[in-house]
Amino acid sequence: MKRVLFIIAAILIIVVSLGFYKISDSREFQFFGVIISRFITPDKVVALTFDDGPSKIFTDRILNILSNENVKATFYLTGNGIKDDFDDAKKIVKAGHDIGNHTYSHKRMALKSWNFVKSEIENTEKLIRELGYIGEITFRPPHCKKLLILPYYLNKVNKKTITWNLEPDSIDKISENSNEMVKYVLKNIEPGSIILMHVMYKSREASICALPQIIQKLKKRGYSFLTITELLNKYYNSQSRIKQTDIKP
Ligand SMILES: [Zn+2]
Numbered sequence: 001m002k003r004v005l006f007i008i009a010a011i012l013i014i015v016v017s018l019g020f021y022k023i024s025d026s027r028e029f030q031f032f033g034v035i036i037s038r039f040i041t042p043d044k045v046v047a048l049t050f051d052d053g054p055s056k057i058f059t060d061r062i063l064n065i066l067s068n069e070n071v072k073a074t075f076y077l078t079g080n081g082i083k084d085d086f087d088d089a090k091k092i093v094k095a096g097h098d099i100g101n102h103t104y105s106h107k108r109m110a111l112k113s114w115n116f117v118k119s120e121i122e123n124t125e126k127l128i129r130e131l132g133y134i135g136e137i138t139f140r141p142p143h144c145k146k147l148l149i150l151p152y153y154l155n156k157v158n159k160k161t162i163t164w165n166l167e168p169d170s171i172d173k174i175s176e177n178s179n180e181m182v183k184y185v186l187k188n189i190e191p192g193s194i195i196l197m198h199v200m201y202k203s204r205e206a207s208i209c210a211l212p213q214i215i216q217k218l219k220k221r222g223y224s225f226l227t228i229t230e231l232l233n234k235y236y237n238s239q240s241r242i243k244q245t246d247i248k249p
Pocket of ligand 1: 051052102142143
């Protein structure tokens with residue numbers, strides 16, 4: 001009997017742990033506060049978001065691409081990145097792009113303590129303000145990892161979690177092929193999509209090459225590019241918003 005109870009308990013623990021693990025990864029659900037992976041709208045609008053950085057080598061290149069296309073994007077920067085490349089981060093703000101908080105040290109945040117979470121977010125926030133950025137600062141968890149303490153803290157300080165619904169350069173099969181990434185985005189794009197790309201690394205040359213093509217081809221299809229705060233103001237903060245949690249799988 002004892003043996004049976006032990007097995008049942010072990011199975012339960014495994015099932016619950018797997019459930020929590022799955023939830024900690026979810027782009028559409030967290031236990032507290034607001035999480036948005038896509039804006040629900042019939043309008044052909046899309047957000048370009050870039051994680052990590054800035055970077056001494058790539059910031060100018062990305063800013064040039066965006067400026068040539070007359071597109072504003074959202075950069076989820078880390079505190080460490082801003083501290084190391086403060087002038088590059090400042091250039092992003094000066095060019096009129098959105099800045100989001102991507103933690104200070106880019107650690108997985110699912111099982112971190114309250115004090116750790118608080119200091120990671122507050123210290124990064126302070127640096128973002130020192131850049132001269134005055135807009136709303138949304139949050140994106142590194143590797144999308146969050147469980148209880150992080151969402152609880154974010155909710156308490158009224159900060160929204162922004163994830164994504166398209167991530168072309170995280171799909172192994174296509175991450176080194178810019179044409180395939182462009183095709184993937186065109187195939188899967190929906191109004192209100194949030195695209196995530198990593199363009200601040202040497203290893204992500206294919207992503208940087210794909211970027212102008214993605215912008216041009218989406219423009220041809222009638223899409224316009226808004227920052228996350230523009231989308232929030234238009235489709236979330238306004239009275240007439242459609243329920244953002246009503247996201248199709
Ligand atoms: Zn990241």
